[in-house]
Amino acid sequence: MASGEVTLRVRGLLALALALALALGATGCVTAPPTRYAWGSYEELIYVSEAKPGTLPPEAQVAEMQKDREVARGANQKLPPGWHAQLSYLYYELGRVELAREELLAEKSEFPESTVLVDRLIANLGAGTAKAE
Numbered sequence: 001m002a003s004g005e006v007t008l009r010v011r012g013l014l015a016l017a018l019a020l021a022l023a024l025g026a027t028g029c030v031t032a033p034p035t036r037y038a039w040g041s042y043e044e045l046i047y048v049s050e051a052k053p054g055t056l057p058p059e060a061q062v063a064e065m066q067k068d069r070e071v072a073r074g075a076n077q078k079l080p081p082g083w084h085a086q087l088s089y090l091y092y093e094l095g096r097v098e099l100a101r102e103e104l105l106a107e108k109s110e111f112p113e114s115t116v117l118v119d120r121l122i123a124n125l126g127a128g129t130a131k132a133e
Contacts, residue, residue, distance in 0.1 A: 038077035040068030046086065058093045065090070081111050085118070097125055 041064050048056050065087050072079055088103035101122060108118040 036078070037080035038068065038072035038075060039080055040071060041065075042068065042080060042083055042086070058090045062087065062090050062094070078110065081114070082107070084110065085114075085121070088121070092125065101125055 045056070045061050045064060049061065065083070069079065084103040084107035088100040088107070091097075091100040091103060104118050104122050104125075108115055
């Protein structure tokens with residue numbers, strides 16, 4: 001092989017490597033599609049409350065969820081399924097039964113497929129021993 005042919009092959013390989021690097025770099029710039037729901041810290045709060053009970057008091061969880069609600073409203077996004085039910089549970093734990101009921105009604109309104117479960121939870125709100133409001 002002549003040195004001219006080697007130089008052309010090297011240049012061709014370099015051009016191919018550059019094109020490949022640019023193509024791979026460009027795919028890294030693609031943004032993920034928007035999600036259907038504003039998850040905020042919901043999943044993390046569920047994990048902490050189940051895997052490490054007692055490490056984050058209900059008051060702190062409620063405050064975090066209320067922040068998430070404001071962010072979702074500002075972005076005009078829906079909260080995920082179960083979000084209102086979880087907040088309802090936290091309100092119930094704090095003895096705020098009427099707020100718990102309101103959150104369950106919001107869950108039922110936004111996710112009608114949860115009607116049977118939510119109706120049972122609402123019926124049981126008064127039957128349980130909640131702390132004073």
